[in-house]
Amino acid sequence: METPTTPVLDPSLERSNSTNYAGSEKSYDKNYTRSARSSFGSRNGDYGDLDLAQLRHSRSQKDSGLVTFKKSFESHRPSLGKFGSQNSVSALDMIANGLDVEDIPYYDLFVRNLSYKVTVKSKGGTSRKTLLNNICAQAFHGQILAVVGPSGSGKTTFLDALAGRISLSSLEGAVYANGEMIDESFKRISGYVMQDDALLPMLTVRETLMYSARLRLPGLMAYDEKKTRVENMINQLGLKQCADTRVGNEKIRGVSGGERRRVSIGADLIHDPPVLFLDEPTSGLDSTSALNVMQNLQNMAKAGRRTVVLTIHQPSYRILETINRVLVLGRGNVIFHGYHAGLKQHFETMGRTMPEYVNVIEYALDTIEEYQSSAEGLEPLINLQLVNKRVEDLEQDMVKSEDQNFPADPHPEYATSAISEVYVLSSRNFKNVMRTPELFYSRCGMMVCVALTMGTLFLQARISEKGARQRVSFISFTLALLIFTSVEAMGIFLEERQIFIRETSRGAYRAATYVISGAIVIIPFLMILAIVFSTISYWLVGLVAEPGPFFFFTLTVFLVLLVANSFVSFVSGLVPNFTVGNSLCSAVIAYFFLFSGFFIERNNIPKYWIWLHYLSLFKYPFESMLENEFGHIQGTWYGDVDSNTILSQYSAGKVHQWINILVMIIFFVGYRVMFWLILKYFTKSIRK
Numbered sequence: 033m034e035t036p037t038t039p040v041l042d043p044s045l046e047r048s049n050s051t052n053y054a055g056s057e058k059s060y061d062k063n064y065t066r067s068a069r070s071s072f073g074s075r076n077g078d079y080g081d082l083d084l085a086q087l088r089h090s091r092s093q094k095d096s097g098l099v100t101f102k103k104s105f106e107s108h109r110p111s112l113g114k115f116g117s118q119n120s121v122s123a124l125d126m127i128a129n130g131l132d133v134e135d136i137p138y139y140d141l142f143v144r145n146l147s148y149k150v151t152v153k154s155k156g157g158t159s160r161k162t163l164l165n166n167i168c169a170q171a172f173h174g175q176i177l178a179v180v181g182p183s184g185s186g187k188t189t190f191l192d193a194l195a196g197r198i199s200l201s202s203l204e205g206a207v208y209a210n211g212e213m214i215d216e217s218f219k220r221i222s223g224y225v226m227q228d229d230a231l232l233p234m235l236t237v238r239e240t241l242m243y244s245a246r247l248r249l250p251g252l253m254a255y256d257e258k259k260t261r262v263e264n265m266i267n268q269l270g271l272k273q274c275a276d277t278r279v280g281n282e283k284i285r286g287v288s289g290g291e292r293r294r295v296s297i298g299a300d301l302i303h304d305p306p307v308l309f310l311d312e313p314t315s316g317l318d319s320t321s322a323l324n325v326m327q328n329l330q331n332m333a334k335a336g337r338r339t340v341v342l343t344i345h346q347p348s349y350r351i352l353e354t355i356n357r358v359l360v361l362g363r364g365n366v367i368f369h370g371y372h373a374g375l376k377q378h379f380e381t382m383g384r385t386m387p388e389y390v391n392v393i394e395y396a397l398d399t400i401e402e403y404q405s406s407a408e409g410l411e412p413l414i415n416l417q418l419v420n421k422r423v424e425d426l427e428q429d430m431v432k433s434e435d436q437n438f439p440a441d442p443h444p445e446y447a448t449s450a451i452s453e454v455y456v457l458s459s460r461n462f463k464n465v466m467r468t469p470e471l472f473y474s475r476c477g478m479m480v481c482v483a484l485t486m487g488t489l490f491l492q493a494r495i496s497e498k499g500a501r502q503r504v505s506f507i508s509f510t511l512a513l514l515i516f517t518s519v520e521a522m523g524i525f526l527e528e529r530q531i532f533i534r535e536t537s538r539g540a541y542r543a544a545t546y547v548i549s550g551a552i553v554i555i556p557f558l559m560i561l562a563i564v565f566s567t568i569s570y571w572l573v574g575l576v577a578e579p580g581p582f583f584f585f586t587l588t589v590f591l592v593l594l595v596a597n598s599f600v601s602f603v604s605g606l607v608p609n610f611t612v613g614n615s616l617c618s619a620v621i622a623y624f625f626l627f628s629g630f631f632i633e634r635n636n637i638p639k640y641w642i643w644l645h646y647l648s649l650f651k652y653p654f655e656s657m658l659e660n661e662f663g664h665i666q667g668t669w670y671g672d673v674d675s676n677t678i679l680s681q682y683s684a685g686k687v688h689q690w691i692n693i694l695v696m697i698i699f700f701v702g703y704r705v706m707f708w709l710i711l712k713y714f715t716k717s718i719r720k
């Protein structure tokens with residue numbers, strides 16, 4: 033990033049330039065006021081007053097002439113350290129508590145000469161591709177800035193750059209918030225709503241928002257206050273009718289697509305961030321739902337003085353009314369930036385006349401497509417934008433940088449404590465699992481089937497050579513079935529990974545607490561499965577009929593399930609999808625099985641492969657179970673072989689059952705730690 037300099041732009045400046053920048057000032061003001069009245073004035077007097085107050089504020093600034101960006105916001109802009117703050121007091125709460133709307137802190141964004149290039153590999157070697165080229169733009173509080181452009185024009189890339197989803201070191205140029213160059217902490221005052229609605233399908237709308245509030249609002253805030261915040265959000269987003277309906281997804285019936293979109297928005301904005309970024313909030317919605325979402329966002333922007341930046345495809349006439357300003361992109365270049373009312377005049381300056389009754393954005397996109405496919409390319413459009421922007425550039429250069437040093441960030445990175453996160457995430461997970469009992473019942477049913485099959489296959493094994501072989505086979509194949517069937521959990525992990533990415537992209541909680549809560553929730557279910565399996569199979573096969581060995585067998589089965597679950601979760605963190613994950617897991621488990629000591633006795637495994645024997649998920653439970661069975665009564669003869677001979681055949685020396693249990697616990701913790709490391713350092717929603 034370049035050395036920070038203070039931009040001088042303020043809303044009044046742009047309006048004063050509007051004659052040669054974005055249409056006449058008169059037309060802008062008329063449009064702005066009309067849109068404000070139609071949106072708020074007729075429905076809600078407070079909103080109408082607020083909007084007019086803002087307008088007056090802007091007008092008074094205009095009169096003051098050239099003022100620096102910083103100066104123009106000196107009474108409202110939060111202190112320098114504010115980037116570190118989760119905005120604990122909602123703007124709407126402030127209004128409800130009688131605070132003057134003028135006291136609500138806000139942020140205005142200024143993008144200066146932002147460029148982003150990536151290295152692409154081709155047959156001839158590597159080359160640099162420019163995704164964003166020298167972009168200058170502004171986004172003001174109380175307004176919606178819509179980024180539009182043909183497919184592949186760089187809309188999402190631009191939004192990602194602003195929202196801190198592209199590594200700052202990869203960007204050229206700068207992004208300022210209230211005159212200060214943004215850094216990592218800016219994420220904490222901005223909310224990001226992704227295009228995909230990654231939500232837990234079994235929770236209701238109210239529960240989803242409540243869990244989000246419990247994670248994202250400060251731990252010190254009273255529970256009732258959080259509840260009130262959620263109810264306000266439900267009302268604000270028009271979700272009252274479906275507040276107690278399950279969210280659902282493609283497979284599970286739930287709320288409508290438009291409602292789900294609004295739940296996503298609510299869940300990501302419950303902490304009321306002053307700056308909101310939304311990637312195509314209307315995609316996949318019918319026109320009424322899309323308009324509804326946009327009106328909700330317009331309300332949020334105006335009533336709460338929020339700065340909203342979003343990407344959108346071909347907004348309709350009515351949606352256009354909810355948008356204040358547009359940034360039109362073409363192949364990563366600015367084609368137009370300003371109030372959309374100015375687009376018509378902008379194109380007129382190059383001799384193009386826009387037909388009547390044509391949507392200006394549609395016209396702009398068609399024009400871009402036309403130039404894009406022509407021999408001269410986008411150059412004329414880019415140059416036109418540069419000419420119209422000249423005055424603004426001159427003004428920028430008038431004020432040089434002031435003190436841009438940030439004080440140390442005094443605010444915590446996360447809204448609530450780690451313990452509280454574990455508690456909230458565990459209870460949310462538990463509720464979600466309990467709402468899908470069929471998954472658990474099917475796993476239970478499978479356990480009963482496997483236990484009955486194995487139990488009847490080796491039914492009442494005798495104390496003979498054949499009986500000894502049957503016991504060893506039972507133990508070995510039991511472990512194989514338990515571990516191989518654990519792979520099915522991969523799908524659940526991968527589905528949840530999307531939710532994890534969405535929630536943690538703005539620091540909703542720590543990766544560690546997510547991993548811990550996942551383990552806590554799964555433990556009771558695996559315990560039940562272990563008890564079901566052991567109770568049926570152990571007595572059917574006729575293993576040592578004493579409580580101690582039975583308890584140890586059950587404990588080992590439980591730990592096998594736990595370790596297998598941790599292993600599968602670890603692999604799910606590494607792979608891109610279920611197909612790859614399933615194949616990888618099955619292949620590695622097959623290797624582990626091969627080196628368990630059952631097929632190739634430990635002493636016959638070549639030295640260079642022995643490490644795989646020690647890493648095998650099978651080795652430790654296999655040896656422990658054998659010891660539990662054959663070592664319990666020393667010196668028992670099974671036909672011509674005694675128990676000691678059988679044991680020495682499968683292990684290198686004396687097996688310490690409890691040490692093996694400890695090793696299994698270490699495996700469980702180890703895989704979880706590796707899963708955490710992958711989530712923390714590699715599952716990032718940040719581009720380089």
Ligand SMILES: Nc1ncnc2c1ncn2[C@@H]1O[C@H](COP(=O)(O)OP(=O)(O)OP(=O)(O)O)[C@@H](O)[C@H]1O
Pocket residue numbers: 150151152161163181182183184185186187188189190
């Ligand atoms: N890592 C990358 N390497 C190479 N090219 C990339 C990379 N990421 C994005 N692009 C390209 O950059 C361009 C802009 O992508 P972006 O997703 O920002 O476009 P968009 O305007 O949001 O498109 P759409 O409307 O289709 O979602 C596209 O041509 C895309 O193929």
